[in-house]
Amino acid sequence: MRxxxxxxxxxxxxxxxxxxxxxxxxxxxxxxxxxxxxxVSLLSTMITQHPSFPGIRMDSVFIQxxxxxxxxxxxxxxxxxxxRFYADEKAAGTIELLFTYxxxxxxxxxxxxxxxxxxLTTVLLLTVPLMGLxxxxxRPNWGLVASSYLGLVFLxxxxxxxxxxxxxxxxxxxxAASLTIGLTLIFWSVGWFAQVFPGGTAxxxxxxxxxxxxVSPFLKGSISVKDIVFFIEFSLFFLVxxxxxxxxxxxxx
Amino acid sequence: MAASTGLTFGLLCGWTLSLxxxxxxxYTVIVVNNLTKxxxxxxxxEDVTFTVNRGEVFGLLGPNGAGKSTIMKMVASFMPPxxxxxxIMDYDTVKxxxxxxxxxxYLPGNTPLYSDMTVESxxxxxxxxxxxxxxxxxxxxxxxxxxxxxxxxxxxxxDTLPKGYRQRVGLAQALIGDPPVLVFDDPTGxxxxxxxxxxxxxxxxxxxxxxxxxxxxNPSKISGLCDRVxxxxxxxxxxxxxxxxxxxxxxxxxxIKIIVGxxxxxxxxxxxxxxxxxxxxxxxxxMLKVDTVGETDxxxxxxxRLVNAGIPLLEIARDEKGLExxxxxxxxxxxx
Numbered sequence: 001m002r003x004x005x006x007x008x009x010x011x012x013x014x015x016x017x018x019x020x021x022x023x024x025x026x027x028x029x030x031x032x033x034x035x036x037x038x039x040v041s042l043l044s045t046m047i048t049q050h051p052s053f054p055g056i057r058m059d060s061v062f063i064q065x066x067x068x069x070x071x072x073x074x075x076x077x078x079x080x081x082x083x084r085f086y087a088d089e090k091a092a093g094t095i096e097l098l099f100t101y102x103x104x105x106x107x108x109x110x111x112x113x114x115x116x117x118x119x120l121t122t123v124l125l126l127t128v129p130l131m132g133l134x135x136x137x138x139r140p141n142w143g144l145v146a147s148s149y150l151g152l153v154f155l156x157x158x159x160x161x162x163x164x165x166x167x168x169x170x171x172x173x174x175x176a177a178s179l180t181i182g183l184t185l186i187f188w189s190v191g192w193f194a195q196v197f198p199g200g201t202a203x204x205x206x207x208x209x210x211x212x213x214x215v216s217p218f219l220k221g222s223i224s225v226k227d228i229v230f231f232i233e234f235s236l237f238f239l240v241x242x243x244x245x246x247x248x249x250x251x252x253x
Numbered sequence: 254m255a256a257s258t259g260l261t262f263g264l265l266c267g268w269t270l271s272l273x274x275x276x277x278x279x280y281t282v283i284v285v286n287n288l289t290k291x292x293x294x295x296x297x298x299e300d301v302t303f304t305v306n307r308g309e310v311f312g313l314l315g316p317n318g319a320g321k322s323t324i325m326k327m328v329a330s331f332m333p334p335x336x337x338x339x340x341i342m343d344y345d346t347v348k349x350x351x352x353x354x355x356x357x358x359y360l361p362g363n364t365p366l367y368s369d370m371t372v373e374s375x376x377x378x379x380x381x382x383x384x385x386x387x388x389x390x391x392x393x394x395x396x397x398x399x400x401x402x403x404x405x406x407x408x409x410x411x412d413t414l415p416k417g418y419r420q421r422v423g424l425a426q427a428l429i430g431d432p433p434v435l436v437f438d439d440p441t442g443x444x445x446x447x448x449x450x451x452x453x454x455x456x457x458x459x460x461x462x463x464x465x466x467x468x469x470x471n472p473s474k475i476s477g478l479c480d481r482v483x484x485x486x487x488x489x490x491x492x493x494x495x496x497x498x499x500x501x502x503x504x505x506x507x508x509i510k511i512i513v514g515x516x517x518x519x520x521x522x523x524x525x526x527x528x529x530x531x532x533x534x535x536x537x538x539x540m541l542k543v544d545t546v547g548e549t550d551x552x553x554x555x556x557x558r559l560v561n562a563g564i565p566l567l568e569i570a571r572d573e574k575g576l577e578x579x580x581x582x583x584x585x586x587x588x589x
Contacts, residue, residue, distance in 0.1 A: 003381030102352075
């Protein structure tokens with residue numbers, strides 16, 4: 001597994017795709033940060049002009065909006081990282097090398113998945129200097145910042161597992177990415193339909209499988225075992241499907 | 254007494270059989286048994302059976318689409334057969350896939366490589382994936398790079414390399430880890446004559462101490478490398494044997510090529526009644542191809558007749574059949 005993990009990392013970091021994703025992610029996150037900063041600045045001006053105005057809660061006016069926007073970046077960028085897991089190998093023909101080396105399919109899948117997760121975490125780390133800047137200007141709730149990052153990492157892991165499934169089904173990276181984004185958005189919005197079945201089992205199920213319902217607590221600074229277990233189970237479910245898809249690909253040749 | 258004699262006899266028989274089996278397993282490195290592969294309803298490979306012995310170079314020859322690559326993929330454990338089996342050093346490629354893969358160095362057709370990696374990093378990855386010990390990886394990579402003449406390009410990205418070097422990198426990844434069995438699918442495909450000769454030279458260097466299975470659509474390129482060959486046509490083994498046996502077996506008549514100074518028609522009239530001549534074909538105004546019956550060499554008689562008739566004889570030679578001609582005879586179509 002280590003060999004596949006490091007090979008994947010080496011390929012990601014030598015590919016222009018990673019640098020484009022990282023640059024665009026950092027730029028857009030920077031724009032969100034500046035936007036939130038401008039809002040804080042506006043509120044500060046209002047406070048100085050109207051002393052009766054209540055104080056600013058940085059958590060709700062700055063940190064949470066920034067991370068809520070970054071969640072959407074993860075939703076769209078994680079599939080771009082996952083799309084090359086197997087689709088790229090199939091298109092280049094290197095899948096024949098990979099599948100004939102004495103490495104089990106499970107280890108190769110986990111190696112690729114963990115490498116994708118590492119890359120996503122690296123991209124997220126690019127926004128840490130922005131948080132450092134915030135720390136210079138204000139006194140942020142670092143616990144909230146840390147839990148929000150943790151939420152993004154878990155969400156990213158869940159999306160990457162869906163990406164692994166779709167990437168194992170096609171040799172076209174763009175199809176894999178599109179299907180992953182589509183399924184992510186379905187799991188994102190499925191909780192909204194829970195209101196259609198108030199009090200019913202269907203409503204509960206829809207609410208429980210909704211990604212947004214499990215990432216939101218992290219963005220509010222609440223880390224619960226229930227949400228962590230959900231993300232782990234969600235990822236495992238799609239990784240098992242990906243593993244089965246790889247096995248079935250082998251049978252079909 | 255009788256019981257103890259029977260027991261001793263039984264033990265002896267068992268011991269002898271186990272020795273024979275051990276010898277067979279050690280001697281027969283690749284066993285392909287009734288191999289069949291269906292893609293949907295289309296059969297790509299049907300009932301293919303052959304064995305490759307230790308140190309032997311075995312060639313699979315056939316036109317494009319004959320099923321050679323499918324056989325190679327199944328031998329290399331890339332995909333399972335629909336029915337039948339492949340055993341590599343007694344490891345079944347489906348049931349003991351990982352053990353079988355440990356014994357194989359595989360070069361797929363079209364030489365797919367991780368083009369964004371450098372030669373060295375790719376070979377390091379191949380070594381790690383094949384389970385080469387961490388402390389041996391550097392020396393293993395260095396040795397393979399040196400053996401295959403890749404030293405000067407070891408730091409270069411694979412996608413910047415010319416085709417010949419890419420092929421060498423493909424061979425290098427197959428050789429790394431020192432697997433006892435090498436499976437090469439069209440190792441000289443897409444190479445020019447000089448590059449082909451280089452790769453053939455490398456394969457020749459390996460023959461004798463590695464068991465090799467080589468597939469090619471070009472018999473002339475690998476016939477000299479192989480100890481035995483199997484012709485594959487429409488997914489089946491059309492014929493199997495040593496290159497010499499096959500050319501002898503399918504040689505129904507001896508062909509003689511004659512070059513005369515622009516007098517092919519006159520030459521035809523002169524030699525057409527010679528006993529043993531089966532047919533004469535005028536290839537151009539100065540060249541004829543004469544098919545003769547039996548093993549008797551008619552060249553002296555033909556030369557005598559032509560010279561006596563005053564026809565300038567520039568060349569007369571036996572037109573030896575190559576494997577490609579044999580394949581055409583067997584399948585009724587051209588190999589490539």
